[in-house]
Amino acid sequence: MTVDAQQPAYTLVFDPARSNAGYTVSEFQKALEKGSDEDKIATMKQILVTMLDGNPLPQLLMHIIRFVMPSRNNKLKKLLYLYWEIVPKLDDDGRLRHEMILVCNAIQHDLQHPNEYVRGNTLRFLTKLKETELLEQLVPSVMGCLEYRHAYVRKYAILAVLSIYQVSDHLLPDAKEIINSFLAAETDPICKRNAFIGLAELDREAALAYLEDNIAAIEGLDSLLQTAFVQFIRRDAAHIPALKAQYVDLLLELLDSTTYDEVVFDTALALTVLSVNPTVLAKAATKLINLAVRVFDNNVKLIVLDRIEDINTKNPGALEDLTLEILRVLNAEDMDVRSKALTLSMNLISSRNVDNVVKLLKKELQATVNNSDKERSMEYRQLLIKTIHSVAIRFVEVAANVVSLLLDFIGDLTSTAASGVISFVKEVIEKYPHLREGIFNNLIDALENIRSAKAYRGALWVLGEYAENQSDIQKSWKHIRFSVGELPIVQSEMKKTSQRSDDEEKEKESLNNKRTGPVILPDGTYGTETAFDFNSNAPTEDPDARPPIRRFVLNGDFYTASVLASTIIKLVLRFEKITDETTILNALKAEGLLILVSIIRVGQSSLVEKKIDEDSLERIMCAITMLMDESNPSEKSSEREILDLAYLDSTRSSFKAQVAISKRKNDQRSAKNLTKTAEPIEKSIPFRQFIQADSNIAKNDRIDEDLQAAIKGNSEKPNKNSVTSKLKKIVPLTGFSDPVYAEAYITTHQFDVVLDVLLVNQTKETLKNLHVQFATLGDLKVIDKPPSTNVVPHGFHRITTTVKVSSADTGVIFGSIIYDGGHGEDARYVILNDVHVDIMDYIKPAKTDDESFRTMWNAFEWENKISVKSHLSSLHAYLKELLQGTNMGLLTPSEALGEEDCRFLSCNLYAKSSFGEDALANLCIEKNPSTGQVVGHVRIRSKGQGLALSLGDRVALIAKQHGKVNLTHI
Structure with missing residues (x-):
């Protein structure tokens, strides 16, 4: 919705009560007639809120003139001027209302009030008054305020002169001379700034002459006047391109000499508008980076980083040498600032500075280990790992060093961060085959330090897929054997338990036989020693000190055990294909059988926290069956091919396709960003020498464009609705x-x-x-x-x-x-x-990564599960209707959805509302072979109950719309 440019901008008023109780006009009138000043203040606030909500309340004007305007309460007077701003001053015929004559007299008295703050507030109100008939009566009083002794009055008086001239130049025909004279005689910096702004609006030549007279001493001027000079230069250069080079030199001198942060910010932005010279842009960006490092306000840091990002977007490659400088902003404690700085630096990184960037990030990562704030350091560490991941994927020369760096820290990382490291290792080891051997060895060395079961499962997958030669297979098997520990697990654990019980019995006997009684202390006094004072030094086993697989199994994590079973099968099958050493092969099979059977036994015993689940038991039993069938001589070659395809080829090919999809998306994103800044071939080339001084051919001022967009909304014409x-x-x-x-x-x-x-x-x-x-x-x-x-x-x-x-x-x-x-x-x-x-007007499709989706899925407590039963022709047809009906975005890649006629479909959906609410959905459906219906479930999760229920209603509505009976004949 656009705003009329001629419409005055009203002052915003906050309603602290936000009560839904309404007041009638008669109640307002009674409160103004009989209330005290405090009651009138509360009533005026309620009146202002009601009027700003769209109800003009014209019946109250005379009551406010009679009962509020005579008051001397300063707070009430301030509210009264807010009321004068928004009250309708014209009648239905467009003529000035008769009551406004009384208001004009009151304003004139306030312009001559002895209190300077009343005068200043009244003059500030005049800058928002657009009625010529009212302003005509007030011009002499405004002129008298220009010479008032207090600067608070003069600074608003000069702005009132400018506003009156802009409303009607006949009211003050000599406004330019008045402002010029005022500027020459004024000494207060704020008044001089306001006067220069007025002079720049009305008389460009006089403003330029004043600027030339003060160029030599511009470093010693007040920051407000310096900022006004910078804004004038930026706008004047857009209209007079011939002066652009001189203005750039002047701004560079000001940028070097000024000590005010606000002037540095405005000057740097003006330079980015006036020049595309890489040297000038780099200097402006350097000053902005120093400003972001120096200020304490995180909001200012984010704004400055946004401006630096704009410079890089419009001028690709100009800020490449400032990558390390931008990373200085990481000294901030706010995560949003750090994330913004890392994202910006990743856009500037190149093969020339990637080594230095990785070293700096490594230093930051090491600093997070000893940080006392565990929660914040873990979040920052995860952000650093994600950034290092993106660097290594783009630059192969640092991939090996980055992998070894992250694997060194994997023992100190949280489950999510460690899983991210393993995912990164998987991607690097697939994309760069020549680095596999070194990365594989580093991974095996780091496996015993992994504390996260999810990360360890990913590492086991890497062992099973990329152990391709005999040496790697033996190294992997050696680690698995060490990680399982002493076999069989049940007997060894029971042995340890009985040994500990024997030690406890011996300890009790020694305590019973120990003499208790008075003892002589070093100071010669007596003390009593009992059995309770005895401290045993007998070592107790720490559960976390066990090897990884043994620890996971005893804690009841049998999903990891099922992944181990698949890894053992992969290692055995690949070892069988690359060697003829039957003895070693049989030993591997026997040891693998012993490990898997031992895991099943311990899962059925009382040693674990929870019994083994049916799915894991079935997978482990399937692996045991395969190991035992390896010696079957009657096995067909086709069965062997199916087995190799399932374990050795399918998962690797699926992961290759996933990496290829990710690479293609990154390439598309890079091409899209490049297209934004690319210059079309047929674009005309402007020559500055051929442009006349009064020509309007100049580069658009993006700062003014942003300001107009904020005031008027989107400048693009909306599509007309049919x-x-x-x-x-x-x-x-x-x-x-x-x-x-x-x-x-x-x-x-x-x-x-x-x-x-x-x-x-x-x-x-x-x-x-x-x-x-x-x-x-x-x-x-x-x-x-x-x-x-x-x-x-x-x-x-x-x-x-x-x-x-x-x-x-x-x-x-x-x-x-x-x-x-x-x-x-x-x-x-x-x-x-x-x-x-219709809530669909407030819900928009959105994108997020899998890690954030899982985090939100676990954190959100409200879930709405809807059963699906539809007569649509295919699963993809139902998915299309669901996306259209709920306005949610599809997170699952299209390549992972299967063919059009598939029988099963599972995917994740995500959307955000206009109010910042997140909505997650998981769709699991199948095609019923007997009835041909689409059946399954849609699970919706959100932080609040209302959004989950609302989206659930939309899902149910889809089923109703497509479940209607179609009449074929009557």
């Missing part, structure tokens, strides 16, 4: 047989729902005092109260009301139409139909 789509948004509120027919055209803005209601009087009588009352259910709030009106027979009347939306939950708007009955009868009512707010 008549059909508009008709779909019309909702009937009453029936055709009701005395009043009502229908609403619903328009959805970012956080508002606007109801444009058409009322039709279907009777032959005039409906008096007709008004519509709306109420809501859910996180909705009606902020407009349409005024009552009279509707003639068969007449039409339109009202507009706005409903504020605060979350993406399902909301309902309901209400009634009330009008007076005839000849003293009671009021009559017409109940309106309910209007359901």
Whole structure:
């Protein structure tokens, strides 16, 4: 929604109460008549909020003039001027209301008030006044304030002169000379800044002359005036390109000499607008980086980093030498700032500086190990690992060093971070075959330090897939044998338990036989020693000191054991293909059988925290069967090929496809970013020498464009809705047989729902005092109260009301139409139909990585599980309808969804609402072979209950829409 450029910008007022209770005009009038100053202050605040919500309250103007304007309370006077800003000053015919004459007299008295703060507040109000008839009476008083002794009054008086001239130049025809004279005689820096801004708006030549007179002493000027000079230079250079080179030199000198942070920021941004010289851009970016390092406010750091990112986006390669400088911002404690700095530096990294960047990141990673703040250091460590991962994938020359670096820290990492390291190792070892041997050896050395079961499962997969020669297979087997520990597990653990019990018995006997009684202490006194004072030094086994696989199994993690079974099968099958040493092969099979059988036994014993699950038991038993069938002479070659395909080829090929998809997406993203900054071949080349001084051919000022976009909204023309789509948004509120027919055209803005209601009087009588009352259910709030009106027979009347939306939950708007009955009868009512707010207008598809999805899935407590039963032709057809009906984005790659006629489909969906709420969904469906129906479940999770229920309703609606019976004949 755009804002009219001619419309004044009102002061924003915060409503601390936010109560839904409404006040009538009569209640406001009584409160103003009989209340004290404190009561009037509270009433005025409520009046301001009501008016800003869209109700002008014209009936209160005279009461405020009578009962509020005479007050001497400064707080009430300030609220009064806020009221003068927004009150309608013109009548229906566009003429000034007669009551405003009284207001004008009061303003004139305040302009001559002895208190300088009252004068200053009044002058500030005049800068927002756009009515010529009012300003005409106030010009002499404003001119008198230009010579007032207090600078607070003068700084607003000069701005009032500028505003009056901009409203109507006939009111102050000599405003340029007034401002120029004021600027020459003024000494206060704020007043001089305001005067120069006015001079730059009205007389460019005079402002340029003043700038030339103060160039020599610009370093000694106040920061406010320096900033005003920089803004003038930036705008003037856009219109006069011939002066651009001189302006750039002047800004460079100012950038070197100034000591004010705000001037450094504005000057650096102005240089990026005026010049594309890499040297100039690098100097401006260096100053911005120093500013980001020096300031303490994290919001300022983020803003400065955003501006540096804009420089790099518009001028690729110009800031490449500043990569390490940007990483200095990592000294901040805020994670958003660190993340922004790392992301920006990754866009600047190249083969020339990658070694230095990795060294710096390694130093930061080592610093996180000894950090006292465990939670924050773990988050920062995970961010560093993710960044190092992206560096190693892009630059092969540092991949090996990065892998060894991360594997050294894997024992100190959390489960999520360690899993990320193993995923990174998998990707590097697949993309760079010449680095596999070194990475493989480093991984085996680091395996015993892994504490995370998820990371260890990933490492076992790497061992099974990339142990391709006899040496690697034996190294992997040696680690597995060490990690399992003493076999059989049940007997060895029972032996240790019995040994510990024997030691405890011996300890008890020694304690019973130990003499207790008085002992002589070193100071000569007596003390008593008992058995409770005896400290045993007998060593006890630490559960975390066990080897990894043994620790996982005894803790009840049999999923890891099932992955170990698959790894053993892969190692045996690959060893069988590359060697003829039957003795070693048989030994491997026998030892593998012993390990797997031992794991099953311990899973069925009482030594573990929980028994082995059926899925893991089935997978381990399948592996045992394969190991025993290896010696079967009647095995067919086709069976052997299927076995090799399942264990040796399929998983590797799937991972290769996944890496290829990731690489293709990164290439597409890089190509898209390159296209944004690429210059088209047929673009015209402007020659500065051929451009006249008064030519308008100049580079657009992006800072002004951003400001206009913030004020007016998106400058692009919105697509016009078709008549059909508009008709779909019309909702009937009453029936055709009701005395009043009502229908609403619903328009959805970012956080508002606007109801444009058409009322039709279907009777032959005039409906008096007709008004519509709306109420809501859910996180909705009606902020407009349409005024009552009279509707003639068969007449039409339109009202507009706005409903504020605060979350993406399902909301309902309901209400009634009330009008007076005839000849003293009671009021009559017409109940309106309910209007359901469509939450799909507030839910947008979004993207996130798998790690963030799993983290949110575990953290969100609200889940809505919906059963799926649809007659659609295929699983992909249902997925398409689900994406369209819920506005969610598909996270699972299209390559992983299977063929169009597949029988099973599972994928993850993700969306964000306009209010920052996350919505997760998991779809698991299959094609019922007997009925041909699509059956399964959709699980939706969110942080709040409302969003999960609302999306669940949308999923259920899809089934209803496609479950309707189609009539073929009657």
